[in-house]
Amino acid sequence: MLKIENLQARIEEKEILKGINLDIKPGEIHAIMGPNGSGKSTLASVLAGRADYEVTGGSVEFLGKDLLELSPEDRSREGLFLAFQYPVEIPGVSTTNFIKTAVNEKRKYQGEEPLDAAQFLRIMKEKMNLVEINQSLLSRSLNEGFSGGEKKRNEIFQMAMLEPKLAILDETDSGLDIDALRIVANGVNQLRSKDNAFLVVTHYQRLLDYIVPDFVHVLYNGRIVKSGTKELALELEERGYDFIKSEADQAV
Amino acid sequence: MDAIQFFTDAYAQQSSSLHLHAFQQSNLDAFSTMGLPAIKHEEWKYTKIRNLFKDGLTYTPTLSNSEIKFQTLKGTEEANRIVFVNGLYNAALTHLIEAEGNIVVKPLDTAAGDEDAELVKKHLGHSKDYHLDGINALNGAFAAGGVFIKVKPNVVLTQPIVIYHVTDNANGMIFSQPRILGYLGKNAEATIIETYVSTGNSESLSNEVIEMCVERDANLLYIKLQNEGAHSSHTGTTHIRQLEKAMTQAITISLSGAIVRNNLNMIMEAEYGESHMYGLYLLNGNTQVDNHTIVDNQMPHCFSNELYKGIMDDSSSGIFNGKIFVRKDAQKTNAYQSNKNVLIGANASANTKPQLEIFADDVKCSHGCTIGKLDEEALFYLRARGISETNAKALLLHAFAGDILQQIKYEGLRTHIDELISERLSFQI
Structure with missing residues (x-):
C-alpha cells in the first residue's frame, strides 16, 4: 500500500529525514516511535504534503501512485489521512459544512455523485456514535474553542467520515487523558479492516496498549534504526530511548 | 473643459428649482471656490477623483423617460421601492407597499415648500460641515432633483425601503448626483437599502449625498450594496444624525466598481445613543474602494462599534480611514473600531488609518487594524x-x-x- 524508499527531506537548510525505508501492507498497523526531534512528525507531514518541507531524495509509492507528485488534496482523495498533532482552529467555518465539502470533493474525485443532505446526515450520525462525538460540537466553528481531547476526537471523526486507506495518526495521544485516549483508540479499532492500514506516530508506549501495532519502528536522527514487534515498544517504555541512541550512535 | 466652468454651465441650464434655489446657489458658490479635490487634499489622498471627471461625461440633470428596465435586488422582492434614474428621483418608477400615511416620499423640492419645509430647512446640507471638499457642494448645487423620505412617528416598517440608483448608460458615459433627505420620527423603525444598477457598460460616476435624521428611540438600519461592475465609479456620503437617543446601524458592502469612495458619518448628538457600522469590501481587478467613516460623539454615554473587513484580489486596493471624535462633553463614551484586511492578489494593496480625536477624559475607545494573508x-x-x-x-x-x-x-x-x-x-x- 505504502512503500517508502530512502526518503530524505529538509526544512529550510536543515536535513531532517536522512533515508527512511518503510513498507506498509493493507490490514497492518505500524507504530513509529522515537525521541523528540527524531523526525517523526516530519515524516507524517511530508507524507501528507506539507509545503514547508522539501523532499531531497527517495520515493514514496501509495497504491501504485507516486505520492510525492500529488497535491495535498489529491493525496487525501486517494485515501491518505493525516490526523494532525495540532488540529487547526478555523473560526467561521462550521465543522459540518467543512466535512460535507471534504466528503463530496472526494466523491467527485472518485466519480461519484455528491451526497444529499439526508444521506450525509445519516452517515454523519453513524460515525458520530463511533467516536462518541456530540452534535453540538459539530455545529460549532471548526475546532474553535475545542478542548485538546475534543480536537483529537474530531480528527478521528473526520477520519471515520473520509474512510481512508491509510491513516497517519501524528501523536494523537499527546495531551489526552485516559478516557479520551480510550475513545480515540476505540474509534481507530472499529475502523480497522483488512483493507486499510494505520501509521501511528507516538512518543509513548501508552497508546499502543489500546491500538496494538503489528510492527514498531524506532526513528532516531532521521533514520529508522530499529524495527520489531509490539514487544519493542514495551522495551522502549522500560529502558527509555537512551539504549537506542547509543546503539545507533555506535553504528555510525 | 474646466470642471468649475462645466458645472456652472450645467447649473444655469438645469430646470429651475421652486424652493431650493438659495440652497443650490450657495453650494454652487462653495464648489466654485473649492473645485474638485486634488490628491494633496489629505482626505482624498488615495482617491484620484479628478481623473474621473473626464471629457465626454454627460451631465444633463433632466428627467429621463420612465420606460427604463432594471433588475430588482434579489431577496427584497417585497419592498418599498424608490427609484432614481441618472441621479434624479423618478416618481413614476417609485412604488410603495407600505400603508398610506405611514411613510411620505416626495420630491425634495416639493418638501422644501410644503408642511415639511421646516424639516428640510433644518436638516438639508448638514453633512457639508464634515466634508469641505467641493464634491459635497457639487451635489448640493443640484439637490432639487432629490427625494424626501419621512417615516411617521411610531411606525414600524414591515418591509425595507430599497432605493435603486439606475444609471442609464447604454448610450454613453453618465454622471449623476442623487440626493436624499430622510427623517425617522420618534420611535419609528425602518430599513433603507441602497443599490446601484446600470443599463449598459459605459463608464459612469455617481456623486451621492444621503442625509438621515433619526428622532428619539427610533431605529434605523441602513444597507449600501455596491455591485454595479467595473465601469462604475462612485463618491457617496451617508450622513446619519441621531437627534435624540436612538439606534442606528449601517452596513456597507462593496463587491465591484472602478473607483469607489464611501463616506459614512454617525453623528451622535444626544446622550445614550448607539450606533453600529459594518463594512465588507471584496475586490478584484483594478477596483479601488475607499471607506471613510466618522463617528462624532458630542454627548455623554454613547456607544459605537465599527468593524470593516476587506479582501483584495488581483490589483485591487482597499482603503479604510476611521475617525472617532469624542467631544469635550462626551464623557463615558464607548467607541470601538476594527479594520481587518486579507490580501490575496499579488498586486493587491490595503491602507488603513484609525484617527481618534478625544477631548473628554473619561472614555473607553479602542481601535485596531490588521493586514495579512490567508493562514x-x-x-x-x-x-x-x-x-x-x-x-x-x-x-x-x-x-x-x-x-x-x-x-x-x-x-x-x-x-x-x-x-x-x-x-x-x-x-x-
Whole structure:
C-alpha cells in the first residue's frame, strides 16, 4: 500500500529525514516511535504534503501512485489521512459544512455523485456514535474553542467520515487523558479492516496498549534504526530511548 | 473643459428649482471656490477623483423617460421601492407597499415648500460641515432633483425601503448626483437599502449625498450594496444624525466598481445613543474602494462599534480611514473600531488609518487594524482533507466575511449576497 524508499527531506537548510525505508501492507498497523526531534512528525507531514518541507531524495509509492507528485488534496482523495498533532482552529467555518465539502470533493474525485443532505446526515450520525462525538460540537466553528481531547476526537471523526486507506495518526495521544485516549483508540479499532492500514506516530508506549501495532519502528536522527514487534515498544517504555541512541550512535 | 466652468454651465441650464434655489446657489458658490479635490487634499489622498471627471461625461440633470428596465435586488422582492434614474428621483418608477400615511416620499423640492419645509430647512446640507471638499457642494448645487423620505412617528416598517440608483448608460458615459433627505420620527423603525444598477457598460460616476435624521428611540438600519461592475465609479456620503437617543446601524458592502469612495458619518448628538457600522469590501481587478467613516460623539454615554473587513484580489486596493471624535462633553463614551484586511492578489494593496480625536477624559475607545494573508496552516488543514485549494481559500474567505454578512437580518438578501460572494470566490462542488 505504502512503500517508502530512502526518503530524505529538509526544512529550510536543515536535513531532517536522512533515508527512511518503510513498507506498509493493507490490514497492518505500524507504530513509529522515537525521541523528540527524531523526525517523526516530519515524516507524517511530508507524507501528507506539507509545503514547508522539501523532499531531497527517495520515493514514496501509495497504491501504485507516486505520492510525492500529488497535491495535498489529491493525496487525501486517494485515501491518505493525516490526523494532525495540532488540529487547526478555523473560526467561521462550521465543522459540518467543512466535512460535507471534504466528503463530496472526494466523491467527485472518485466519480461519484455528491451526497444529499439526508444521506450525509445519516452517515454523519453513524460515525458520530463511533467516536462518541456530540452534535453540538459539530455545529460549532471548526475546532474553535475545542478542548485538546475534543480536537483529537474530531480528527478521528473526520477520519471515520473520509474512510481512508491509510491513516497517519501524528501523536494523537499527546495531551489526552485516559478516557479520551480510550475513545480515540476505540474509534481507530472499529475502523480497522483488512483493507486499510494505520501509521501511528507516538512518543509513548501508552497508546499502543489500546491500538496494538503489528510492527514498531524506532526513528532516531532521521533514520529508522530499529524495527520489531509490539514487544519493542514495551522495551522502549522500560529502558527509555537512551539504549537506542547509543546503539545507533555506535553504528555510525 | 474646466470642471468649475462645466458645472456652472450645467447649473444655469438645469430646470429651475421652486424652493431650493438659495440652497443650490450657495453650494454652487462653495464648489466654485473649492473645485474638485486634488490628491494633496489629505482626505482624498488615495482617491484620484479628478481623473474621473473626464471629457465626454454627460451631465444633463433632466428627467429621463420612465420606460427604463432594471433588475430588482434579489431577496427584497417585497419592498418599498424608490427609484432614481441618472441621479434624479423618478416618481413614476417609485412604488410603495407600505400603508398610506405611514411613510411620505416626495420630491425634495416639493418638501422644501410644503408642511415639511421646516424639516428640510433644518436638516438639508448638514453633512457639508464634515466634508469641505467641493464634491459635497457639487451635489448640493443640484439637490432639487432629490427625494424626501419621512417615516411617521411610531411606525414600524414591515418591509425595507430599497432605493435603486439606475444609471442609464447604454448610450454613453453618465454622471449623476442623487440626493436624499430622510427623517425617522420618534420611535419609528425602518430599513433603507441602497443599490446601484446600470443599463449598459459605459463608464459612469455617481456623486451621492444621503442625509438621515433619526428622532428619539427610533431605529434605523441602513444597507449600501455596491455591485454595479467595473465601469462604475462612485463618491457617496451617508450622513446619519441621531437627534435624540436612538439606534442606528449601517452596513456597507462593496463587491465591484472602478473607483469607489464611501463616506459614512454617525453623528451622535444626544446622550445614550448607539450606533453600529459594518463594512465588507471584496475586490478584484483594478477596483479601488475607499471607506471613510466618522463617528462624532458630542454627548455623554454613547456607544459605537465599527468593524470593516476587506479582501483584495488581483490589483485591487482597499482603503479604510476611521475617525472617532469624542467631544469635550462626551464623557463615558464607548467607541470601538476594527479594520481587518486579507490580501490575496499579488498586486493587491490595503491602507488603513484609525484617527481618534478625544477631548473628554473619561472614555473607553479602542481601535485596531490588521493586514495579512490567508493562514497557511488553516489552508493546509483543509487541503489535507481533500478540499481543493480554490475551495479551501473560498471557505476561509467566506468565514472571514461571515462576521459582516450575519449582520444582515433579511435572510433573502443575506443569502443573495452570500451567493454573490461564493460565486466570486469560485466555490464549487
